[in-house]
Amino acid sequence: MNASTDTPLIRAGEEFQAQLRFTRGQIMQFAQLTGDTNPLHHDRQAAERASFGEIIASGQQTASQMMGLLASHFSRSDDGIPRELLVLNFNAAFKAPVFAEQDLRVHWTVSEVERSTKRGGFIAHVDGTASVAGRACVIGRATVLVRRAAPRPS
Numbered sequence: 001m002n003a004s005t006d007t008p009l010i011r012a013g014e015e016f017q018a019q020l021r022f023t024r025g026q027i028m029q030f031a032q033l034t035g036d037t038n039p040l041h042h043d044r045q046a047a048e049r050a051s052f053g054e055i056i057a058s059g060q061q062t063a064s065q066m067m068g069l070l071a072s073h074f075s076r077s078d079d080g081i082p083r084e085l086l087v088l089n090f091n092a093a094f095k096a097p098v099f100a101e102q103d104l105r106v107h108w109t110v111s112e113v114e115r116s117t118k119r120g121g122f123i124a125h126v127d128g129t130a131s132v133a134g135r136a137c138v139i140g141r142a143t144v145l146v147r148r149a150a151p152r153p154s
Contacts, residue, residue: 008081009074010113010124010146016073017107020065022057024100030061056097062104062130062138063092069106070126074146082149088123089143096137098130104137106130121147 022030031041036058039046047055067090074085098104108128116123128140 007113007115007122008079009083009148010110010122010144012110012113012124014110015108016069017105018065018069020104020106021102022061022098022100022104024055027055027057027061027100031058034058034060036060052097052099054099056099059092059094059138062094062098063090063140065104066092066106066108066128066130066138066140067142070108070128070142070144073108074144075149077149084121084147084149086145087142088145091141093139094137095139096132096135098132098137102132104130104132116145119145119147121145 028042030036031038038058040050040052040056041058042055044055047053067087071085071087075083077083106128107130108126110124110126112125113122114124122145124144124146126142126144128142129136130138130140
């Protein structure tokens with residue numbers, strides 16, 4: 001980090017992660033709530049015909065968990081520094097299916113940070129993976145704006 005990006009809000013090399021798992025019910029409910037009628041998310045026979053053997057989580061379900069972790073991490077204030085986050089861009093590549101009851105590890109690394117005086121904060125590129133047993137299932141890349149949160153009115 002150099003002086004122009006030296007900030008406690010976000011730093012290059014910063015890493016954070018979470019572990020989670022989807023139940024069959026959560027997979028089916030998420031697909032229904034998001035209007036995803038693909039039978040791979042609710043019909044075991046369709047999943048078997050497609051060589052999955054079991055229903056799979058939709059890519060957007062895993063990607064939304066990745067985005068949720070990203071948003072929660074950079075809008076926290078548990079370290080005494082209240083932050084605000086705006087996701088400017090998010091791209092995902094779906095590499096492998098995620099099945100119910102698998103331990104899913106979501107991991108993000110901040111790869112680059114630059115000050116944005118125009119936006120009043122720091123723009124960062126963040127690389128993420130959601131993996132099962134070390135195998136990447138979803139790979140994500142986000143561009144985010146992180147800035148100090150405005151004081152709340154009393």
